[in-house]
Amino acid sequence: MYKLYYMPGACSLAIHALLNELNQDVELIDRNKASDFEKLGSRGMVPVLVDNGQVIREGAAIILYLLEKHKNQMLPDGGLEKARFTEWLMFANATMHPAYGRLFFIGKTLADGPAKEQALNAASDIISTLWTSVDAQLTNSTFIFGERISVVDMMLTVYASWGVYFPVDILMSDKVKRMIAAVQAHPAYSKAVADEQVASQ
Ligand SMILES: N[C@@H](CCC(=O)N[C@@H](CS)C(=O)NCC(=O)O)C(=O)O
Missing domain, CATH: 1.20.1050.10 (Glutathione S-transferase Yfyf (Class Pi); Chain A, domain 2)
Known part of the structure; x- marks a missing residue:
């Protein structure tokens, strides 16, 4: 299951909605309540996605990662x-x-x-x-x-x-x-x- 560090209504919401669209389970972690948020190298910003222990930062990078990993009709082949x-x-x-x-x-x-x-x-x-x-x-x-x-x-x-x-x-x-x-x-x-x-x- 993915872990998504988020703040309610922040730009991380688009990643959350995308995970729903791709039918992926997600554990939501409010960054204000997370003791390990800085340790992830978050630069104090959401979204941060953790996939199987691997940390991915920057919204656009997370989106491209998810779209390439999970079959969908959003990302054209080339x-x-x-x-x-x-x-x-x-x-x-x-x-x-x-x-x-x-x-x-x-x-x-x-x-x-x-x-x-x-x-x-x-x-x-x-x-x-x-x-x-x-x-x-x-x-x-x-x-x-x-x-x-x-x-x-x-x-x-x-x-x-x-x-x-x-x-x-x-x-x-x-x-x-x-x-x-x-x-x-x-x-x-x-x-x-x-x-x-x-x-x-
Ligand atoms: N370039 C980053 C920008 C992320 C960003 O600006 N996140 C905002 C929320 S929308 C944030 O976490 N700001 C820190 C704060 O409000 O304390 C990305 O696209 O992931």
Whole structure:
């Protein structure tokens, strides 16, 4: 069974949902309650996956590892199709995730006042622009890669859920909102959300 070090609702939620989607059993370990979290070389960050004693860090590396290990229809075999998949995986992990990360950084480091408000608004403008890129990819389809859900949709939906923690107006088109609603209703995702809520009580 896999062990997943997580924080409720954090980016580790997408890995948790992916494990559900791949029908893999997982032991959830709340990093705030784990005495061995630092010893794993976690750098203080989730997700950390442990597979048979082997520690894997970095969300994108964990995702590629799982997709290559367990048969699925998300990861194309190679060529341009695989490049497109990796491109969107990295867009989510290395572009959209850090863009939301700026909100957390500003929220934690700046004192309340006009400078903080200005910085939060500037950060949220960048996020709104990134969502237009998602909108353009959705064209007439529900998900990033057509009508079949992928881990990229799940990652983007996790990040989108963080906007409510900040007094900012992040703009999303109806197509983007429809994609997010479809992911939230997807059983592998909704089960992960519910299980993390129960585990954190
Ligand atoms: N590049 C890392 C970033 C992971 C990351 O930023 N994780 C956040 C949660 S979403 C975290 O653990 N932050 C530390 C904290 O909030 O204490 C990855 O993709 O795995």
